[in-house]
Amino acid sequence: MAETGAGQESRGQALAARLRRNRWLLAAGVVAILVAYSFAGASILVLLPALALLVAAAMLPADAERQSADTAADIEAGGLQRLSGEYLAAAVADPLIIFDHSAAMVHANAAAFAAFGGLAPGMSLALKFRAPEMQALLDGILSGQLAADVVDYTEKLPVERTYRVSASTVGHATGLYVLVFKDQSETRRIDRMRADFIANASHELRTPLASIAGFIETLRGPARNDPAARDQFLQIMQNQTGRMARLIDDLLSLSRLEMKPYLRPGTAVDLRQTIDSVIDSLGPLASESGIVIERDFIDGPVSVPGDRDELFQVFENLLENACKYGQSGGRVTVSMARVDDGQDPGIDVTIRDNGPGIAEEHIPRITERFYRVDVENSRTQKGTGLGLSIVKHILTRHNARLSIKSEVGKGAAFTVHLPAR
Structure with missing residues (x-):
């Protein structure tokens, strides 16, 4: 059967495309043949067969490319056919629930069971998620009015969690739908x-x-x-x-x-010299408050990795608080000790006062911004409510931690645990 004009034109375009893809190969081959011709002094008629073979070779890779592309498509199709919906759902880190046209659950991944519990195939999602926004989401998807929709949903028990829930159809004419729950709790908490x-x-x-x-x-x-x-x-x-x-x-x-919470300081700091400088700088404040600062340091040099200015700020805040709020005790002790804890040796610096102490219910929140145990006393002492929050952030940068021990009427002890390396 004779080819139509459109078919011949299509074949011509394909041939031109193959020649364009291989134009650099053709150019290099022609140059090489002409160079050989100039040196050998051969007739141009002798070179014509070589040029014809070169053009044919330039067109061959197109067939190889097409065969390679077809092979890749077959492999991809075969791989996708072997993947089941269950495997795909399990690969999703967020809670995912697949349901049918009656809002009955067909499948849920492990994250959904962990988040909501009590799920079972055939369960009615309209009864499981009774919140009005979830009912409206399910109705909109199942009615066919919407192919996809998103709502915010809050789960109250066992702990309050906020999710951004997206619903959509699965494939074409499958009769299945999917809910994906994106946890927004941490974002809301930060807000x-x-x-x-x-x-x-x-x-x-x-x-x-x-x-x-x-x-x-x-x-x-x-x-x-x-x-x-x-x-x-x-x-x-x-x-x-x-x-x-x-x-x-x-x-x-x-x-x-x-x-910059994760930038680890890399220089060595002379801890003894740093704390001595802090005590000397706060000497006038201690004298004004009637406080005697006592030292109880270990022998020998004490060096830790860190930033000297930031560590100075840590101990300045802690010692200043001890002088201000523990002045009724008349004495503040600054002690330093080595901790040999297997593979994690370190240095513990404790600042202990003998003041009124801190009630137990305040200790977990005392490093929060603007949190004050006694608002009036804090303002009288010219506190901003941010000192301990700054201490916590600096210690986090140094891979260190702060522990607080206190009893009402027995003073308070703030211990900084610094790694030795």
Whole structure:
């Protein structure tokens, strides 16, 4: 049967495409033949068969490529046919549930059983997930109005978890549908923490600002010509601006630490010299508070990997807190000891005061931002509520940890566990 004009044109296009794909091979071959011709002085008629063979060889790889592509397609199709829906569902890390047109469960992966429990083939998902948003999601998919949809769903028990649930059809005309639950709990928790942090920071800044604004108004009015009141108000305003400056400095420090929590410091720090410097710098504060700082250090050099400035900030915060809040005890002890714990040796630095102590219910939360055991006492002592949070973040960077032991009326002990290597 004769080929039509369209068929001949198609074959011509295919031939041209093969020649374009192999144009560099053709060019190189022609150059080589011409060079040989120039050296040998052969007739051009002798070269024509060589050129014809070269063109034929350039067209052969197209057939090989087509055969290779067909083989790859056969392998892929065979591999997909061997994969069952159960295997594919098991490979999904998020909870996944497959159900039919009556909202009865057909299959669930291990993550779904772990998240929801009590699942069984044939179970009605409309009865399992009674929340209105889930009912609307199932109705929309099963009615055929939507091919896919997404809702937010909160599971209350055994613990509250928030999921972004997506529903869609499976394949074409299979009568099956799938629910995929993406856990959003950690994202929501971080969002709440961020909102709480902004609210707390705004409150901490608003209080001194309101105080300063009130005193400025008083100085411009009733106390304009009262030197004694003016001096008193200006001193209070200076204290409030100092409090705001300390708060901003702590916020910036915390922000910098949170931006690089996994950068491990690599230089060696002389721990003895660092802690001695901290004690010397806080000597005036200790004297003002009636505190005697005692040292109980181990013998010999003590070196740990880390950043000296950050470790200085850790021990400065802890010792300053001990002097401020434990001043009723009259004594603070700074001790240092080696810990030989098999393959994880380290150095423990403990700062112990003899003040009123901390109630047990406050200890788990004491490193949270802006958390205060006694709000009024903390503000009186010019605290920002961020010191221990900064300590925790710095120690995390150093692969170290903080432990707190305290009893009411018996003081408190803050121990920093630093790795020796």
